[in-house]
Amino acid sequence: MNETRHTYQAMFLLENQEVRQKGFNAVRDGVRQTLEKHGITVRVLRLWGERAMAYRIGGRRRATYVLGWLEASGTAVNEAKRELYLVGPAFRCLFLREEQIPADELALGILAIGDNEVVIPDDNATDLDEPAPEPEQDPADELDAVGIGREEHRRG
Amino acid sequence: MAKKESRRFDYKDVEGLQVYMSSHHMMLPAKRSGLNAREQRMLKRALKQARFLALLPYTV
Numbered sequence: 001m002n003e004t005r006h007t008y009q010a011m012f013l014l015e016n017q018e019v020r021q022k023g024f025n026a027v028r029d030g031v032r033q034t035l036e037k038h039g040i041t042v043r044v045l046r047l048w049g050e051r052a053m054a055y056r057i058g059g060r061r062r063a064t065y066v067l068g069w070l071e072a073s074g075t076a077v078n079e080a081k082r083e084l085y086l087v088g089p090a091f092r093c094l095f096l097r098e099e100q101i102p103a104d105e106l107a108l109g110i111l112a113i114g115d116n117e118v119v120i121p122d123d124n125a126t127d128l129d130e131p132a133p134e135p136e137q138d139p140a141d142e143l144d145a146v147g148i149g150r151e152e153h154r155r156g
Numbered sequence: 157m158a159k160k161e162s163r164r165f166d167y168k169d170v171e172g173l174q175v176y177m178s179s180h181h182m183m184l185p186a187k188r189s190g191l192n193a194r195e196q197r198m199l200k201r202a203l204k205q206a207r208f209l210a211l212l213p214y215t216v
Binding site: 011013048053054055057063065067092094096 | 167168205207208211212213
């Protein structure tokens with residue numbers, strides 16, 4: 001039976017430990033192979049971000065988010081999701097039906113990035129780090145910046 | 157009369173969704189959010205998707 005294919009937007013949460021060990025491109029290719037094994041056409045698969053999660057999932061505090069745009073049948077999506085959960089590397093994924101793939105996303109395609117471009121901090125790191133305080137500045141330096149010399153400032 | 161363009165809600169726009177959440181991370185009622193019924197339903201859907209992906213917490 002010929003099943004109807006639809007366009008889907010998908011978000012995958014990948015294990016940071018695995019991304020750190022194997023590299024982002026290898027893990028992303030693993031997801032892609034799993035999807036393609038079930039007859040899904042992967043149009044876009046790109047890094048969306050690495051961030052702290054709002055709550056812990058299976059002891060994990062952070063995850064690497066990968067965004068994908070796919071063409072698949074409903075059955076294929078269910079089968080791929082089951083395999084991703086069982087085998088990995090994704091521990092959570094969301095598939096949403098969409099009308100079409102946006103042109104700006106389609107232009108990105110399956111983007112290869114350098115493994116050292118994906119910086120994965122320690123699992124306990126939070127995104128709520130306070131910014132470093134501004135260094136104290138000599139008022140004369142500020143005047144230098146607007147074109148008044150140090151000597152003139154001291155003379156008053 | 158020109159038709160008012162309805163707002164779009166996306167689960168990836170975390171900061172945009174947080175505007176419509178209380179301090180306890182609960183969705184604001186339509187009376188306080190100022191959205192119409194259709195927009196409120198779209199917000200609900202986006203919020204639940206963001207919570208599932210751990211972009212937003214369920215409750216505090």
